Amino acid sequence: MTGAPQVVRTVADLRAVLAPRRAGGVGLVPTMGALHEGHLSLIRAARAEQGTVVVSIFVNPTQFGEAADLAAYPRTEERDTELAAGAGADVVFAPTVAEVYPDGFATTVSVAGPLTETLEGAVRGRAHFDGVATVVAKLLLAAAPDAAYFGAKDAQQVVVVRRLVADLGIPTRVVVIPTSRDADGLARSSRNARLSSAERALAAAVPRSLRAAQDALAGGETDAAALVAAGRAVLADAGLAPEYLSLVDPGTLEPVTRVDGPVLLAVAVRLGATRLIDNVVLGTERTPS
Ligand code: AMP
Numbered sequence: 090m091t092g093a094p095q096v097v098r099t100v101a102d103l104r105a106v107l108a109p110r111r112a113g114g115v116g117l118v119p120t121m122g123a124l125h126e127g128h129l130s131l132i133r134a135a136r137a138e139q140g141t142v143v144v145s146i147f148v149n150p151t152q153f154g155e156a157a158d159l160a161a162y163p164r165t166e167e168r169d170t171e172l173a174a175g176a177g178a179d180v181v182f183a184p185t186v187a188e189v190y191p192d193g194f195a196t197t198v199s200v201a202g203p204l205t206e207t208l209e210g211a212v213r214g215r216a217h218f219d220g221v222a223t224v225v226a227k228l229l230l231a232a233a234p235d236a237a238y239f240g241a242k243d244a245q246q247v248v249v250v251r252r253l254v255a256d257l258g259i260p261t262r263v264v265v266i267p268t269s270r271d272a273d274g275l276a277r278s279s280r281n282a283r284l285s286s287a288e289r290a291l292a293a294a295v296p297r298s299l300r301a302a303q304d305a306l307a308g309g310e311t312d313a314a315a316l317v318a319a320g321r322a323v324l325a326d327a328g329l330a331p332e333y334l335s336l337v338d339p340g341t342l343e344p345v346t347r348v349d350g351p352v353l354l355a356v357a358v359r360l361g362a363t364r365l366i367d368n369v370v371l372g373t374e375r376t377p378s
Contacts, residue, residue: 094144094174096181100231103143103182107232110179113140117234117261118178119225122146123163123279127269129176131238134266136177143232144173145182147189152220154213161362163279182232189227198222200249200256207342208355209245209366212332221246222253229259236262240269242276244353244368248342268367270296276367288360294327295358298334299369302354306371311348316371324358332357332364339370348372 097103107115116135120128128144135142146169153159170181197219199205205218229237239247251263269277274296275289284292298320305319313336320334336345339353348371355368 092174094170094178094181096170096183098182098184099188100184103180103231104233106180107141107143110141114236115139115141115143115232115234117228117232117237118142118144119228119237119239120144120146120169121148121162121279122169123165123282124169124172125269125277125279127240127242127277129172130269131240131266132173132176132178134264135236135238138236138264139234141180142178143180143182143234144169144178145184145228145232147182147184147224147228149189149220149224150186151190151223152217154217157362161283163282182228189224196223198226198253198257200252203342204245204249204252207245207337208333208335209357212357218245218249222249225250226253226257226259229254229261234261236264238264238266241265242268242278242367244339244355245342248340274300276365278365280363280365283363284360288363291327291329292358292360292365294324294329295356295365295367298323298331298356299354299367302336303369303371306348313344313346313348313352316348316354320354320356329358329360332359336371 095106097106116139118131118135132144148162150159173181199219200222210218247265254261254263273293275292301323302316302320305316310316317334324331334356337353338345339351345352351370351372353368354371357366
């Protein structure tokens, strides 16, 4: 399909649009809108692999802990539709809250254990990943895609989604796309637009902290506490204290004490009213710059 993407608002319409197109493969890119280059890299990856690319735009209220964060979340659907089309989307699925959560809605998909209790789960509370898991399950059931595309920036989300797809037997391949970054290394995020210029300058310390740990590892340090200390020092220089800066197993998200294989270094920092998260897999990835 070329030209403007088709915008559909109901699951019934989405299924009707996709029904004749299944044979060519369907890719789904779930988003909350306010699209930026990171989202577009997911859409392009889907475009390269699938006959039909669906981008969902839904600001999911159940995954927001703070009402103010939900209220302030940018909503730019018209611009998003144009950007999605430019990156190769055929269909934009933009349902209302009532379409996703009709009256009487009473089901929660909950991934239990350390996968959802650590890192973001510890800071944002268990309702956050319940909200994510439930809406992702609903989107995968609605679109029934051959593959769904997620960003490595939300590393814990990827682990949780892989778990729920495996546990529920959902026949969708989960594809993970590397984090897209600004020139100074900051991971692109819809929330970055809310940073003041002073905060935006400080934010570059977040990827720098990951890089400091990478550099320490490259210098021969394998002790997790020492690697975390190297990252914390960079944040402290910028006057920042992380909500967490943790070295964990990339599959189980359990803490590690020594690096002797791929480990996930994940960080969350609050800068004024904005939370920033980032991560790198030590031992495998290029430095975030
Ligand atoms: P969001 O709209 O923030 O829910 O993000 C939708 C999808 O885009 C998720 O799979 C995110 O991980 C992914 N994403 C967000 N930011 C980036 C980025 N900077 N690079 C790559 N993927 C991203």
